[in-house]
Amino acid sequence: MSSQNKTLKATEELALQTLMLFQVGTGTLANILLFVHNFSPIFTGSQLRPTQVIVTNLAVANVFILLVIAFPFNVMVFVKKNPYTNLQCKTGYFIHMVARSTNMCSTCVLSIHQFLTLVPGHWGRLMPRGRAPNALSYSCYSCWLFSVLNNVYIPIKVSDSQSTGNDTHNQGKWVCSTSGFNEGFVFLRFSHDATFISIMVWTSVSMVLLLHRHHQRTQHILTANQNHRGHAETRAAHTILMLVVTFVGLYLLNFIFVIFHTFLMDSRIWLRHVNEVLTAGFPTISPFLLIFRDPKDPCSVLFNC
Numbered sequence: 001m002s003s004q005n006k007t008l009k010a011t012e013e014l015a016l017q018t019l020m021l022f023q024v025g026t027g028t029l030a031n032i033l034l035f036v037h038n039f040s041p042i043f044t045g046s047q048l049r050p051t052q053v054i055v056t057n058l059a060v061a062n063v064f065i066l067l068v069i070a071f072p073f074n075v076m077v078f079v080k081k082n083p084y085t086n087l088q089c090k091t092g093y094f095i096h097m098v099a100r101s102t103n104m105c106s107t108c109v110l111s112i113h114q115f116l117t118l119v120p121g122h123w124g125r126l127m128p129r130g131r132a133p134n135a136l137s138y139s140c141y142s143c144w145l146f147s148v149l150n151n152v153y154i155p156i157k158v159s160d161s162q163s164t165g166n167d168t169h170n171q172g173k174w175v176c177s178t179s180g181f182n183e184g185f186v187f188l189r190f191s192h193d194a195t196f197i198s199i200m201v202w203t204s205v206s207m208v209l210l211l212h213r214h215h216q217r218t219q220h221i222l223t224a225n226q227n228h229r230g231h232a233e234t235r236a237a238h239t240i241l242m243l244v245v246t247f248v249g250l251y252l253l254n255f256i257f258v259i260f261h262t263f264l265m266d267s268r269i270w271l272r273h274v275n276e277v278l279t280a281g282f283p284t285i286s287p288f289l290l291i292f293r294d295p296k297d298p299c300s301v302l303f304n305c
Contacts, residue, residue, distance in 0.1 A: 069276050111200050204245070251282075
């Protein structure tokens, strides 16, 4: 029976690592295409649109998350693995948390920008038309700076992999030690995530209500040109809503598995791989949403259609 359990656990781990390898490969390629597509106007002397500024930063953060989750050990299923060193734990955990925070912040900025674009009147003028790219560039840079400062304590609190002592298979050597985190750091992390998610949910609900009222008021009076513009703005808003729903849904699932990971030590390695698959979910899905929901044409990411 013990041999069957070991074989089943090995099969589950191989399947999860293979899925993660697929996520990393497709997600990284999609994010690179998304970055090149949105950053390419710089090479022709054109100014980036506000959404292009945000999306390029989001793509970079996505790539960092995927590569840190994947390498050097997690998805190398056919290579003999060694325990994590102290430097690998500190560096990998720090880069992952900075990219994760920037990913969340950039998605939040994108939802705020789309909301302000849709809002008419006084609130809509809060986003200056001519200076919007510069303002959003500063916002994205601020996301990176804020993420670095918010996680500067991580190299002090994280140490190299340690055995838990209770695990007969010595699986603890594959897990970096985060015993230095206390309740205060956990509360700060939860407050950080709750703040950004609350803003995303608020802007998303506001956009849904605004689009519903706007559609009811103008569906009989729009001209063909106005209808085309309204359709483009509505499509863009729907894309942001899909991004937010995907992010929040995967975050909640990941949060649930983190709780199980904390209290169920016997399934620690299996749950850790599930957490990594869920963490890589949004960086993998989001570029495909942005590519295939492109207002012009999805193939414009690859070709000049």
